Amino acid sequence: MSSINDVIVQINSAATTTILVLGFTNFILGAIGLVFNLIIFTRPSLNREPCSVYFFWSTCFSLFVVYIIVPLRILSNNFNIDMTNSNLGICKIENFANYSSRAIPCWLILLACLDRYFHSSSNVNIRRLSSLKVARWSIPILSLIIMILYSHMLVYYEIYYTTNQSGNIIGTCSPQKGIYRAFIGFWYMILYSLCPSLLMLLFGLLTLNNVRQHRRVVPTISGNNQILRRTDNQLLRMLIAQVLVIMIATLPYSINQLYSSFTANITKSTLRIAQESFATRVLGSMTSFAHTTSFYFYTLTGTIFRKEFHKIxxxxxxxxxxxxxxxxxxxxxxxxxxxxxxxxxxxxxxxxKQ
Incomplete structure (x- = not known):
């Protein structure tokens, strides 16, 4: 029995150390890279493109995740400083802000995929949807819709009090028990990871198909049109890189949330609980890479982005x-x-003298 307790202690210690390292890594990567994103996407060579507008506002919401959500999670997971477990209002607001601020950047990248699809279409009416006017209207509308879709968290999150191993009563900010706890696992997976990722993949493939068809029809271009086409291709490569990062960083955690919902009513040993807690905490921390690494992938995949960075x-x-x-x-x-x-x-x- 003592050996099992030792293993549990080692698992919890490993989880704490891993989360601390991941948290500080995400904060440093995001604090530096996202600021450069804001500067570069306002440059004249990029700020006229609707796709760049989506990238810019996705970066703005990711900055909120890096400078607010990530530090709060580090304090909560590693230093037991968490106001959500003692104040109901903070419990509701912080979880709502955490979930919605993470989802909005992913959906903005989906809008960027849609923009590239519209832009590459051979239909003139569809191409008109790729415009700055559409981008400036769709961004606030989408952000408001996502916040509304997560607004139920302001109602159904509660503080539950339990007794720990030392006999002390502690509070935990969690979704209401029962159907809602299973629902929030599905909702998080669909709205944050699965749905936007699959739609990104779909419209990315459709865009590549449009590009291939257009190359067959117009094999050579010259002058200013060639420069514009090169910019479009680079933005498409940057977009594909961002989509892959979002899928890799968010899907494992969403699958884990779904597993937790399915097994919520199963009696588990203390060792299994510790192992599942380790997986949940580590995978949850890894989702932040979807918001903190965009600058580095844009620099690797986009020549125009890299040139603007060099100029700065x-x-x-x-x-x-x-x-x-x-x-x-x-x-x-x-x-x-x-x-x-x-x-x-x-x-x-x-x-x-004269």
Whole structure:
């Protein structure tokens, strides 16, 4: 019996260490990369593309995940600092914000997939749907819809009090027991991972099919049209990379949530509970990679994105290089002014004799 307890302690310790490492890794990756995303997607070469607008706002919501949700999870999982377990209002609001802020970026990437599909279509009426006007309307509408679809969490999340191994009464912020607890597992999997991922895959394949058909009809392009086509292809590669990351990072956790819902009423040993808790906590932390790694994959797959990043770095580097010469020139100019002033004063005090 003592050996089982030792194994459980080791599992819990490994989970705590793994989550801490993943949490800090996600925070560092996102804090640096997402800021560069915001700067690059506002550059003139990209901000005229509807797809870039979706990327930009997906980055904005991912910033909320990185700077708010990830630190809160680190404090909760590793340092037992969690207000959700003692305050019902915070319990409801934090879980609602956590789920909705993670889902919105995924659905915005789906809108980017739709935009590429519209843009590559041979039908003129469908191509018109790929526009900045459509993007600026669809982003707030989609965000509002996702928040409404998760609004039930503000009602059905409660604090449940249990006695731990030390005999202390502790609170846990959880969904209501019964049907809703099984429902939230399905809902999370469908709305966060499965549905957007499958739709991304579908429209990605349709877009590639449109591109292949268009190349057969118009094999060669020249001038400005060739530059635009190259930009479109690069945005498509960036989009495919982002879709793959979202699917890899979110699907395992969604499957685990579904498994937990199916086995909620099964009697489990303490060892099995510890193992399942380890899987849930680690896979939950890995979902943050869907929100923190976009900059690095955009840099690897998009030449135009990489060029804009190089321009920003070079501009900062040249500013630092030119700062010292400019200060030197300003110092010389000030010295010349002082010397001219002294010469003028000497002429005034001692005028030359006629």
């Amino acid at each position: 770095i070079q501009r900062c580097f040249h500013k630092n290089q030119n700062r010292e010469p400019s200060l030197h020139r300003e110092t010389n100019a000030i010295g010349n002014i002082h010397s001219n002033r002294k010469l003028l004063i000497s002429h005034i005090n001692y005028p030359s």
